[in-house]
Amino acid sequence: MPQIVEQIEEFAFGRKPATRLFVGALFATWILYCFNPTEYRFFPQCPLYTLTGWQCPGCGTLRAIHALSHGQLQAALRFNPLLIIVSPFIALGFARELWLEARGERTNWNAIPAAAIWAILIVLITYGILRNLIPA
């Protein structure tokens, strides 16, 4: 059993995680470009939203990416505003990580101050609460 966990770890978190994540993201974007998540049923559903009706911080991500891949920025902003606002930074960070990985290096995640990680957590939770209080 621990061996299986280690194999999963090597696949997901192993030597070139950003490259692997990038390939996965490209494939997912292509699927989302071809199929509208509101019309097709094979897409994952948000358990929180389905069970309670509350939107989690990630709700609307698939619809937003679908809208964005068709150039509909306003629709994308409605589906998941935070995702669209931070997406340029995510793209830059991703590109930087891919560049580092290609040269056999990587970001030193230990250099990120713990306070910054706490800030990310607070932003996510605040956003998750606010988007349920403010009707879009």
Added chain:
Amino acid sequence: MYRIVGADQKEYGPVSAEQVREWIAQGRANAQTIVKFEEGAWKPLGTYPEFANLFPSASTFPPGVPPPIGQPYATPPLSSAPAYGAPRPYVPTYLVWSILATLCCCPPPLGIVAIIYSAQVNSKLDRGDIEGAQRASTLARNWCIATAVVALILNFWLTGHYFSWITANMPNLPH
């Protein structure tokens, strides 16, 4: 093969024992450089018997002879501080995976726990608590995996639930 942490906090390798010997000879690695052999733990280079004879310090011990109490491994004099000596190892934070777990894999509380452990990895490293950081790192990884598994199970269950919900609420939807 060996993995080695430089003074710049970056991980190098995997490299051969030959390469490690060369780095020791060049003064780029010393007894306190943090090294990992295969799937073993991160330990100071001085604790590896295969390199022990390469350190000039008088406190190196022949293999098999336990070091005196209070001197767990060879310590070179301060004056010969190496160019690349490493004060601490790299401990994965799994931060990206924790955030992805929070966003993609509801229920959110599970992913949030992963992010909290992620933050603890770095705060514990800053306090010099390497073992605690490694424990937090393992927990962050396990909570990421747990979140993904729970999300997968919930989705298999919900898909059926969702089908009937759609047919009940949106009769005009194309079938």
